[in-house]
Amino acid sequence: DVKVTQSSRYLVKRTGEKVFLECVQDMDHENMFWYRQDPGLGLRLIYFSYDVKMKEKGDIPEGYSVSREKKERFSLILESASTNQTSMYLCASRLTGGHRGAFFGQGTRLTVV
Amino acid sequence: EDQVTQSPEALRLQEGESSSLNCSYTVSGLRGLFWYRQDPGKGPEFLFTLYSAGEEKEKERLKATLTKKESFLHITAPKPEDSATYLCAVQAGSNTGKLIFGQGTTLQVKP
Numbered sequence: 001d002v003k004v005t006q007s008s009r010y011l012v013k014r015t016g017e018k019v020f021l022e023c024v025q026d027m028d029h030e031n032m033f034w035y036r037q038d039p040g041l042g043l044r045l046i047y048f049s050y051d052v053k054m055k056e057k058g059d060i061p062e063g064y065s066v067s068r069e070k071k072e073r074f075s076l077i078l079e080s081a082s083t084n085q086t087s088m089y090l091c092a093s094r095l096t097g098g099h100r101g102a103f104f105g106q107g108t109r110l111t112v113v
Numbered sequence: 114e115d116q117v118t119q120s121p122e123a124l125r126l127q128e129g130e131s132s133s134l135n136c137s138y139t140v141s142g143l144r145g146l147f148w149y150r151q152d153p154g155k156g157p158e159f160l161f162t163l164y165s166a167g168e169e170k171e172k173e174r175l176k177a178t179l180t181k182k183e184s185f186l187h188i189t190a191p192k193p194e195d196s197a198t199y200l201c202a203v204q205a206g207s208n209t210g211k212l213i214f215g216q217g218t219t220l221q222v223k224p
Contacts, residue, residue: 004156031210040122042216043157043200050210058211090156096210101147101202104156 006105023091032074119215136201
């Protein structure tokens with residue numbers, strides 16, 4: 001099965017810090033995604049990438065940037081962390097038209113204090 | 114605008130009490146509808162893919178169905194281990210593989 005690995009399960013950062021969340025997938029998927037999940041709001045798409053060095057904004061890109069220098073790795077960057085970015089962050093990957101939809105990592109619970 | 118709405122937000126059942134979860138969608142050109150299960154503190158896990166109206170998929174006590182406007186996840190004689198959040202997602206007409214998720218339904222099954 002596809003494995004999507006996020007670099008951290010739990011992170012605590014201070015307001016104003018630059019934060020890097022890393023995600024690696026091992027099945028050569030073209031598409032990779034970063035979502036954040038908050039109670040009552042479901043999964044909201046931050047950014048996605050459909051190829052190396054290609055990216056598109058999702059529904060809530062403000063305060064975030066991404067990097068995809070290699071096909072297997074997709075990084076989410078919080079330029080200056082704020083308390084309203086405290087959330088669960090989920091990375092996913094999928095083949096375009098893949099029958100199983102997206103494969104998800106285990107999530108990173110980020111707390112900004 | 115492409116949109117996915119799930120109802121109810123939360124559902125409490127007694128063990129053995131069958132019910133259904135709803136996923137309503139408005140998308141321009143449905144390319145697939147996906148159901149996921151998510152346990153607390155974990156990432157979502159894939160359950161089913163549905164492509165066209167009238168299609169049905171089954172797995173143990175779960176059965177997913179699809180119409181032109183909505184999908185149902187039927188849970189027959191649930192057990193406490195079925196307690197989880199169930200997420201619905203759609204892929205619209207683009208080729209990028211982007212999925213749009215609903216808010217989820219949190220199911221609690223009491224023994």
